[in-house]
Amino acid sequence: MAENLSQPPEKLKRLHMMEPRDHFVSVERWRSKVNTKSEEYRKNLAEMTAITGFLHDRLRESLSQGSERAIQKHLKSGQLLARDRIELLLDEDSPFLELLPLAGWNQKDATLGGSVVAGIGLVCVPTIKGGSVNHVSVEKSRRIAEIALENNLPVIGMIQSGGADLTQQSRVFHAGGGSFRDMAIRSKRGIPTITVVFGSSTAGGAYTPGMSDYVIMVKNQAQVFLGGPPLVKMATGEVSDAETLGGAEMHSKVSGVSDFLARDELHALDLARGVMSSIHRKKRMSLPAAYWSIVEKPFYSAEELLGVVPSNVKIPFDIREVIARIVDGSRFSEFKPLYGHTMVTCFARIHGIPIGILGNNGVLFTESAQKATQFISLCNQSSIPLLYLQNITGFMVGKQYERSGIIKYGAQLINAISNCNVPSITVIVGASYGAGNYGMNGRSYRPRFLFSWPNSKCSVMGPDQLSGVMDIVLRQSTQGREIPKELEEMANQRKEKLRQKIEEESDAFYTSSRMIDDGVIDPRDTRDILGMCLSVIYNGDICGGDLRGISRL
Structure with missing residues (x-):
């Protein structure tokens, strides 16, 4: 029977479960700071288990091939x-x-x-x-x-x-x-x-x-x-x-x-x-040599992802803890670890295949955007595929940040993503709001594959922020005049109705229904799905080079 990596049958077989070899020993294994016995971990685990259970129920629905009567008629x-x-x-x-x-x-x-x-x-x-x-x-x-x-x-x-x-x-x-x-x-x-x-x-x-x-x-x-x-x-x-x-x-x-x-x-x-x-189809490019050797599985269990990541996208978490549970040996080499701290950039391998990873640890500042732009350029230069792990509310706003050139450096990042020649994969693991979606390779930037975790949210901004902005705009339109009580009630009702609408439309199942992604996946299956997608990518040419395009230096 074929193994379906996006469907709920029992426990998925891993592509590689062999003993580790020392092909990446120069890179230190990430030392997890997650306490699996803490109350926070247990709470995350319970909530994420419920969300993934809802996902598997929906996937089981998708396995249906019609009513029993229709199936029997077809078989007869x-x-x-x-x-x-x-x-x-x-x-x-x-x-x-x-x-x-x-x-x-x-x-x-x-x-x-x-x-x-x-x-x-x-x-x-x-x-x-x-x-x-x-x-x-x-x-x-x-x-x-x-x-x-x-x-x-x-x-x-x-x-x-x-x-x-x-x-x-x-x-x-x-x-x-x-x-x-x-x-x-x-x-x-x-x-x-x-x-x-x-x-x-x-x-x-x-x-x-x-x-x-x-x-x-x-x-x-x-x-x-x-x-x-x-x-x-x-x-x-x-x-x-x-x-x-x-x-x-x-x-x-x-x-x-x-x-x-x-x-x-x-x-x-x-x-x-x-x-x-x-027809003798062959890959245009050979998979990296490490792929054919014994591959080191992650040191930390993928099962822990359900306790590492909160179901509420408003609660922050360290994206390194996610990376450590999907990459070979839980080893990755972080690029510029002391600069642009809200953007994590690192080199790693997934099922033996080299990859450059960009992940969010907060909003994008000018330094974060600069760091990401440089990292994308380096991966493109070395023909290394890219993985974007989105948990982003957007770029930082405010007078200080506008003066520091946030638009300029954000534009440089968008330019790098748009003109990068190497294939990319995006996984939305938390929030994906506003320009942050663009700056982390959202659907409109045509990643080869894009998947969502069931807890993720994707929209122009968070429901509370969007409805709040609309409410502020409404009140400013009165030019300081007092709003009658009945209009105040109507404004509050409209604000709440808009908030609920955005909440519904940002839900992972809503966006997946409308094919914003290529599927909602169980976080525990992420490594294997990425491994298969990377193998598929090597059917074509992976050829980077220098980035071209207008940059506001």
Whole structure:
């Protein structure tokens, strides 16, 4: 069975559980200051355990493949379920990192997961299940396509689609066409798409195999046509059955849309594996030598992360304690440890792969921004991937800091992040507010992967601050005049309503539902997920260099 790194099954196997070797002995192990017997630790542990439990409940919901009646009807027709297809396609014991599993969660006009199961194993596997494509399906598929292109990953698509959900046509039609452009661009760059058609695929669902490099269709089951029999009859008066119009045998023998005719679904999956083995895909860059050697696991247990990090993002914690529980041997070499203390920058290894880490220990001052800019430049120069651990309320404000050039040095940091050539990964482990989100490589700066912990919050600013600012603006508009009592009550009610709205919209599950991240993850799985993402990154070129761009020196 494939190991799903983003789902709740029992205890995840670690990629490396061997004895440590002395490949990083020159770096001192971090000496943790966390007291695991303290009241604070126990409180954090209880609250974070509850939050991660909520996460796993939602992830279990995302595993659902329909009602029992629908599943039985599907199985009786001789078809496998989407997740079973993925299991059979992947190599035995292959890890599987599911991406965006909570897309569409708690949205009235969307399905949980967007009717798409997508992730990375030994291959990248987007799977469109039976049913129409809604706006979440389109957005999720485009994000998976972006990941495949950036990381030089072949795509195996397993489709059975009714095309666009016509009730959402304005949100599906325009954006959906871009998915075919994505396929064309990947093909030009030598990144193949293999499509296995399991059932009827109409309209937009027909263009997917049409744009693919390899197409496999299941006999007496798969059908592909731009317009089904009812539409053809209405448009032309022609009467035809589905098999004659667009069946697997017709497309394999007559039209040539299909390259392989499968006897059944199991044969189709074998053919897909055969195509993958024949195209001889290799990583463009070799993983660092340490990856293939015995890797030192962290000295401190990942289980302790639930007690190290508070559930309340207002309570500070030392980001070094997080780093010590995800990097090899709990060893890291800190860069400029005595300067810009609210920004921690260090070199480490995760599963043997060198990485530069930036983490927050408070708001960003001018010194913190300068330090981060220099560190990014050094990693870019040495072609070392970057990891950003976000717990940030923003840049420091006030007269003193404006005079010290906080805008100038913040701009230099943004410039460095924007022009950095090496791949980056971002994990939101606490707060992610305002310009701090930008200064720590948020979604708009296109990290290769972005994950959130279930306790994290992400918005323009904290709910109390935002509602308070709006309240101040309202009161200033009165120009000092006394506010009538009834208007005072209305202002307070509006302030509280706005605070609740921002609280809801900053929640990790809300943002993940809208695909601001690539998934909400259990903090204890962070190291293994990062290890897999780093391995994926090496499918493409990692080539740094000097940073370019306007800097306000």
